[in-house]
Amino acid sequence: ANLLPNGTWVGSLGEISESSGYWVKVEDDGNIAVSDAIPSDPNLVYSIHSGANLISYPSDISMPIGEAISNEYSQYINGFIGEGQAASLLPNGSWVGSLTQFDGNKGYWFKVNADFDFSFNIDDGDLVRQTNPVNIEKYPYGMDYAQSINQAFYFVEDVLINGSSIETGSWILAYNDDVLV
Secondary structure (H helix, E strand, C coil): CEECCCCCEECCCCCCCCCCCCCCCCCCCCCCCCCCCCCCCCCCCEEECCEEEEEECCCCCCEEHHHHCCHHHCCCEEEEEECCEEEEECCCCCEEECCCEECCCCEEEEEECCCEEECCCCCCCHHHCCCCCCCCCCCCCCCCCCCCCCCCCCCCCCCEECCEECCCCCCCCCEECCEEC
C-alpha cells in the first residue's frame, strides 16, 4: 500500500492482519499510531508456508528464541531474520547468530521448509518477565556503520588465532574495499 499526497491509500494491501509482519517505509523518524487496534493474542496460530514468511511477534515481552519456539517445530524451521539480525537452527537443536530473542512490536522473517500451523510458546507466566538485556554494546567505539537494506549474514563456528579460540565478547569485523560493512 502507498499513501498518495492527497491522503488516499492505493495498492493491494487493504487491511492489516495480526498474524502478518509489515515493513513501514518512512522519510523521517517518528511514531506511527494504529487506531482501533486490538492487542494480538499471544496464542495466535499462524499458517506458515514453505519459504520465507514475514510474521508478527504477538507479545510485548521479549523472549529468547529457544524459549519462544517449541521443539516440535525444529524439523520445519531453518532460521529467522530480523532487522539487521539473523539466527539459524543447528542440527543439534541450538540456535546461533546475532538474533537471540524476539522483541515485542517487531516482525520477523521465518525461513521454513514446509507448510505448517505455528504458535509461539508464550504462556501467562512468561508475560510477566522481561528478558530484554540492558547495556549491551552494539559495536566497538569507532566501528559504527550504516545498516544497508542489502544484507548478508555469516555464521562463524570457530575462530582460531595462533591456535587459540577467540574469547567471548571479541568482535569480528568485515570490510569491503576498506569500508566497514
